[in-house]
Amino acid sequence: MRRKTTQRIAIEQVFKQHERPMGVDEVLEYGRDFVESLNQATVYRNLKLLVEDGWLKRLSHPSLGTLYERTGRPHHHHFHCRVCNRAFELPGCPLNENAVPEEYIVEDHEIFLFGVCPSCAKVTE
Amino acid sequence: MRRKTTQRIAIEQVFKQHERPMGVDEVLEYGRDFVESLNQATVYRNLKLLVEDGWLKRLSHPSLGTLYERTGRPHHHHFHCRVCNRAFELPGCPLNENAVPEEYIVEDHEIFLFGVCPSCAKVTE
């Protein structure tokens, strides 16, 4: 049986407050605002549990490493800005299913776009 | 000036012989067929150099970790089979550029598809 610990509740809060994919270090940092004693091992263990429970999804970001984000959001993908070095959620799905050879059984997909985000593009102009 | 060492030539050979993304461990293993004494640190150093030189491209695979593949091949993406746990190169590009919000400046993209590859699908049938 899974217990409702203050640590896991804190970690869930972190994801509810920040609507973008986050790494372990960020979760730990923000989580300590709720539970000062929060330990890194606890974060790792809970992220794993939350992924198992289907509450979080694990992403492999090409330059930021492993990130986690809430499940249950509308289908979307990610954009990484090379200027501010952050990952954003992109609404919609630019995947054209018909362009995949039909011998492959596609069950899931992950798309990362790279470039410059709207707010960094403004500054560079 | 960059020197043409037998180790780097061996590593290049490995990529010429295997046309799929490979991890450090695989490069080391196959590379030792050419240079028995090949060291892991040398592999890491040369993979880095080859990426700098634009001869290799680094990929972040969601479950296999960091992989490397030759550049200069036609534009393509990757498929990961959950049965045989290997990454394949998929010809073509299923990205629909028009489906990306236009405020974002897209410079590059990475797509991973997950599922079952043709040969594993046959066995499971």
Added chain:
DNA sequence: GTGTATGCAAAGCTTTTGCATAGGT
């Protein structure tokens, strides 16, 4: 001969695990 690249070992990261204890049920 000069200086970069290698092999080895040590050190840095990130992530996992063992163990005693705190705390949820």
Added chain:
DNA sequence: ACCTATGCAAAAGCTTTGCATACAC
């Protein structure tokens, strides 16, 4: 009271780095 989850520290991966020597030029 029971037994899972936590905190701490050690350990296990993966990757980088320092240093003496080998070897490409």
